[in-house]
Amino acid sequence: MGLDNFSGVRSYQPGDPIRHLAWRQIARVDPALGGNLLTKQFEGGAVAELGLDFSQLPHQLDVELRLSRMAAWVLEAERRALPYSFRIAQHYYPPANGDAHQAACLRALALYGQEAFT
Known part of the structure; x- marks a missing residue:
């Protein structure tokens, strides 16, 4: 990850890397209501870290959404x-990818709200 400064967001354009998507801003807008994808821009082309955090999603959205x-x-x-x-409730999984990481994250989502999970 680079050390360059965040300079803003712009509309998503095909070919933009998914790691540059502005997840927090995207989560605040319902695409069904005309919202669109946004891409983070950085001075000097730094790459943003992709972090998925349940607590950062708008609380006015229902849990299932x-x-x-x-x-x-x-x-x-x-x-x-x-x-x-990936972060949900007290569970945190550091940056990774692959079958085991995906399975752990999806399992945490599936068990969210169950007594055994919390």
């Missing part, structure tokens, strides 16, 4: 072979 978004992001990061960190 937040869980669904997290699952979609895990699958997309894996599809693109991008390392990502």
